[in-house]
Structure formats: C-alpha cells, structure tokens
Amino acid sequence: MALVLKRVxxxxxxxxxxxxxxxxxxxxxxxxxxxxxxxxxxxLSLSDVSNTGSQISLNDLSSSLVGSNLHIFTHKExxxxxxxxxxxxxxxxxxxxxxxxxxxxxxxRPGLKAQPVAVKVLDLNxxxxxxxxxxxxxxLGQLKHPHLVNLIGYCCEDDHRLLVYEYMPLxxxxxxxxxxxxxxxxxxxxIKIALGAAQCLxxxxxxxxxVIYRDLKASNILLDTDYSxxxxxxxxxxxxxxxxxxxxxxxxxxxEGYAAPEYIKTGHLTAMCDVxxxxxxxxxxxxxxxxxxKNRPRREQDLVEWARPLLKEFRRLxxxxxxxxxxxxxxxGVKKAALLAYQCLSHHPRSRPTMSTVxxxxxxxxxxxxxxxxxxxxxxxxxxxxxxxxxxARNYEQKDEKREEIGCHRLRKGRRQRRRIRPSRxxxxxxxxxxxxxxGTSLYSPRN
Ligand SMILES: Nc1ncnc2c1ncn2[C@@H]1O[C@H](COP(=O)(O)OP(=O)(O)OP(=O)(O)O)[C@@H](O)[C@H]1O
Ligand SMILES: [Mg+2]
Numbered sequence: 001m002a003l004v005l006k007r008v009x010x011x012x013x014x015x016x017x018x019x020x021x022x023x024x025x026x027x028x029x030x031x032x033x034x035x036x037x038x039x040x041x042x043x044l045s046l047s048d049v050s051n052t053g054s055q056i057s058l059n060d061l062s063s064s065l066v067g068s069n070l071h072i073f074t075h076k077e078x079x080x081x082x083x084x085x086x087x088x089x090x091x092x093x094x095x096x097x098x099x100x101x102x103x104x105x106x107x108x109r110p111g112l113k114a115q116p117v118a119v120k121v122l123d124l125n126x127x128x129x130x131x132x133x134x135x136x137x138x139x140l141g142q143l144k145h146p147h148l149v150n151l152i153g154y155c156c157e158d159d160h161r162l163l164v165y166e167y168m169p170l171x172x173x174x175x176x177x178x179x180x181x182x183x184x185x186x187x188x189x190x191i192k193i194a195l196g197a198a199q200c201l202x203x204x205x206x207x208x209x210x211v212i213y214r215d216l217k218a219s220n221i222l223l224d225t226d227y228s229x230x231x232x233x234x235x236x237x238x239x240x241x242x243x244x245x246x247x248x249x250x251x252x253x254x255x256e257g258y259a260a261p262e263y264i265k266t267g268h269l270t271a272m273c274d275v276x277x278x279x280x281x282x283x284x285x286x287x288x289x290x291x292x293x294k295n296r297p298r299r300e301q302d303l304v305e306w307a308r309p310l311l312k313e314f315r316r317l318x319x320x321x322x323x324x325x326x327x328x329x330x331x332x333g334v335k336k337a338a339l340l341a342y343q344c345l346s347h348h349p350r351s352r353p354t355m356s357t358v359x360x361x362x363x364x365x366x367x368x369x370x371x372x373x374x375x376x377x378x379x380x381x382x383x384x385x386x387x388x389x390x391x392x393a394r395n396y397e398q399k400d401e402k403r404e405e406i407g408c409h410r411l412r413k414g415r416r417q418r419r420r421i422r423p424s425r426x427x428x429x430x431x432x433x434x435x436x437x438x439x440g441t442s443l444y445s446p447r448n
Contacts, residue, residue, distance in 0.1 A: 043142050045209055045239045046135055068141040071153030075160050077108055082119050091171075094219070096132060096235060097123035101167060104152070115166065117152060122161035132235030133161040139211060139234040140165075147200035149222055149232040168230060170223035173281075177218055178290055184322075187329035188366060189227045190285040191337065194278075195362045196229035197221050201278060202355035205271040210240035212248075212269055216277035217258045217291075218284055240271055257291030257303070262349055272349035278358065279344025283307055286337060288322030304345055311342035330368040337365060 073081075081102030082089050091099040098121050105114035122133055133154075140151035155162040173193060176182050185193070197216070204211040214236040222230050241248050247268040252259070260276035263269055280291050283303055289296075291303045300306045307320045314335050321334060340361050346352050353361070 070141050073153050073155045075157045096128045097121045118165045118167045120163040136234045139237050145203045147196040149230040168222035169225050172219045173221040174218035184324040191365045193229040198358045200231045202359050212240040213274050217255050272352050275344050275352040279341050282341040287320050311338040330370045333365040333368045
C-alpha cells in the first residue's frame with residue numbers, strides 16, 4: 001500500500017458527477033497548431049481541468065480525452081461484471097480502495113470485447129480521492145503503450161468512483177518477488193520486467209507534454225502471462241516541467257523507500273525522480289530484498305543505504321545478489337545492471353541516466369547467454385506440462401493440468417516432487433534458458 005509522504009490538497013475538478021452517459025462529440029477538445037499549420041489534437045492534461053475557470057463536465061471530459069476509447073459504465077453494470085463485488089472475485093486492496101476481478105462481453109454492452117477485467121473501487125473513507133481517480137482517467141485514458149496497463153473505462157455516478165482495467169493474470173511484481181510462496185523469478189525474467197517498466201517511463205518522459213509517474217514501486221508493476229510488465233496506478237502522476245522550466249514544485253507524495261532524496265527534501269519534482277525510483281526497483285530485482293525491511297538488522301533495513309556502496313565493487317556483488325537465484329545469472333549482465341542501478345540511485349539528479357539510456361543499457365542484457373545452470377530446472381511446454389530436467393539429461397516428467405498462468409501457482413503444485421528430486425534447494429527456480437525455449441523466443445524480444 002502506498003505510504004503517502006504528504007497529501008496534496010485537491011479539490012473537485014468536476015462540478016459534480018452525473019449519472020453515467022455514453023460520450024458524445026464535443027467541441028471542448030483543446031487544440032494546438034502543429035508545425036504543418038494544421039489543427040491537431042492536443043493531449044488533455046491534468047492542469048487543463050484543474051485550472052480554476054475551466055469547468056469541464058463529465059460528458060465533456062470523456063469526449064475531450066484525445067484518442068481515448070473509454071467506456072463509461074454504470075454502477076449496476078459493474079455489479080454485474082464483478083458478481084456484486086463478490087468476495088471470491090477480490091484481488092487485493094491498496095490506498096485507492098479494493099480491487100475485484102470481473103468479466104465483460106457484449107452481453108453487458110454490445111460491442112464490448114469479451115475479456116477479464118480488474119475493477120478498482122474508490123474507498124470514500126480512504127486516503128485517496130477524486131483527484132487520484134481523475135488523474136487515472138486523464139492519463140490512462142489518453143496514453144497508450146504496450147507497457148502501460150490499459151484502462152477500459154470508468155464509472156462516476158453519484159459518489160461512486162471506479163476504474164475498469166485490463167486484467168493482469170500474474171498480479172504485481174511485489175508479490176512475485178517477496179511473497180514466500182512465490183517461485184523465484186529467474187534472471188532474464190527480472191531483466192525483462194525491468195526493461196518493460198523502463199520503456200514505459202521513457203515513453204512518459206518523452207511525450208510532447210512529459211508526464212512524471214511519481215509512484216514507481218514493485219506493487220505498481222503488473223505482470224502479464226508471459227511476464228511482460230505494465231505500469232499501473234496513475235493516481236499520483238502529474239504533468240512534468242516543459243520548455244526551460246527545470247522542475248515543478250509539489251507537496252511531497254510517493255512511497256517511502258522509493259522517493260528520490262532531493263524530492264523529499266525540496267518538493268522539486270523532475271523526471272529524474274522517476275529514474276531514482278526505477279533504480280530502487282532494479283535494486284529490489286537484483287537483491288530480492290524490499291526497499292525498506294524492518295525485519296532485517298538495522299544497517300540493512302534501508303536497501304539503498306546498505307547495497308548502493310557495494311554495487312560498484314564487482315568482487316563484492318555476490319554478497320548482495322538474490323541468493324534464491326542460486327548463481328543462475330549472467331555475470332556480465334549482473335555487473336552492468338548493478339552499475340546502472342548505482343547510477344540511477346545517484347544523489348545528484350543530473351548524474352542519473354535518462355530513462356531512454358536505461359532502456360538502451362538493459363536491452364542487450366537479454367542477449368547475454370553466460371548464464372550458469374543449476375542442477376535441476378523446470379520447463380513449461382506449450383501444452384502446459386511441467387518437465388524437470390537434470391543437467392545430466394535425466395528427465396523427470398510431471399503431467400499437470402493446463403493452467404493459463406505460469407509461475408507460483410503451477411510451481412506450488414509441483415513442489416513436493418521437486419523437494420524429493422532436489423533436496424538441497426530451498427526454493428523453486430525456473431531456468432531462463434529452458435523456460436524461454438519452451439515458451440518461444442519472443443520472451444527475449446524487448447518489444448514484448
Ligand atoms: N489490472 C489489474 N489486474 C490484476 N490485478 C490487479 C490489477 N490492478 C490491481 N491489481 C491488484 O489489486 C491489488 C491492489 O492494487 P492497488 O494498485 O490498488 O494497490 P497497491 O499497488 O497494492 O497499493 P498502492 O495503493 O500503494 O498502489 C494488488 O494486489 C494488485 O496486484
Ligand atoms: Mg498500486
């Protein structure tokens with residue numbers, strides 16, 4: 001859950017929510033002159049609706065969102081989707097409120113593509129409110145990227161504020177990295193996840209009107225069935241500085257352990273604050289440790305403080321690399337990723353790399369094949385069977401039911417057998433090489 005350092009005071013930008021209606025064409029779309037002297041659509045930003053005097057109604061809002069294809073749902077429709085917000089559909093809860101799994105298809109509304117969805121319900125007594133809901137609608141309604149979770153629609157009816165997203169079957173990175181039951185994420189999967197998040201941040205920072213995400217952390221990185229990562233939670237996102245302006249000044253918001261030190265000190269927000277948070281996530285992926293962990297000895301509780309000095313000392317890197325990887329990583333890749341994390345975590349924002357440099361640094365790491373193999377590895381074939389392969393080419397096969405997801409769910413089932421055949425290993429480890437061979441080489445492609 002986001003530990004908000006300090007809340008901005010927000011006001012209701014919309015003059016009052018009305019019963020949900022279908023969007024209609026509106027003339028209120030902000031337009032700008034482009035180079036070719038033609039009128040073109042300009043992305044609506046949070047400030048366009050927050051400025052006093054610009055009173056955009058809900059209907060205007062939905063039609064003003066450039067490129068948006070958002071559905072405006074009624075609360076009744078959301079009840080149908082989620083089986084009346086049934087406990088059995090509960091996915092989790094964060095600062096915004098509870099999240100439920102649901103399903104949409106054209107029985108609900110003609111033209112809707114049949115698919116599972118995640119429905120987030122604003123908790124009216126919680127720490128977040130209409131401002132966060134609006135930020136999600138405005139940013140996610142207009143920004144589209146393969147590594148950005150897709151907002152399908154929203155509901156703003158009376159006091160209800162809900163958001164409907166594409167469903168991400170493997171949940172969030174925090175659970176996959178830190179929950180005891182989760183199978184260990186292999187090295188290349190970690191790099192693939194980091195790369196997806198980096199590509200999304202680079203996209204946001206390089207928009208014509210740059211966006212600062214402000215809340216990058218493991219729990220906000222969601223995972224698709226192939227471990228492709230997508231950023232979610234745009235409640236704290238904000239328009240970045242433009243032109244000659246170096247930063248914007250805001251109340252300090254974000255999550256303890258991820259927020260950049262200069263932002264905490266001064267309230268000055270730049271894209272480099274996102275780069276710092278990315279460095280923290282990269283460090284979590286490298287070490288398998290949480291950014292703040294009160295259960296560790298005092299000097300190890302703050303991950304950045306403990307690990308950053310060691311990131312440049314290649315000979316001491318083994319001391320901090322996640323032991324659950326059991327040495328199955330590219331030595332070259334670890335060195336480069338560690339150096340990158342070191343740079344992202346610099347106390348001087350100007351010394352940090354831009355997100356596009358981060359992307360360029362991470363991409364080649366997926367190609368490094370100097371990965372040591374452990375004695376047993378687990379493969380997942382296309383038809384959903386698990387195979388345990390020993391390096392001596394002795395195979396153990398276990399038929400398993402087909403499941404739509406790979407990861408802890410499957411591995412938990414296979415645990416008993418694995419303990420028997422691999423007694424010295426405490427946790428389940430996928431081998432990148434064999435796993436990727438089983439799933440196809442597309443996992444290697446940074447485009448995925
Ligand atoms: N699109 C989605 N698909 C699947 N699960 C989701 C989706 N969005 C959120 N979840 C799950 O819902 C739970 C709550 O998510 P939410 O983003 O509200 O809170 P959080 O990230 O845990 O905390 P915070 O308030 O700090 O962001 C998490 O377990 C998350 O994995
Ligand atoms: Mg979240």
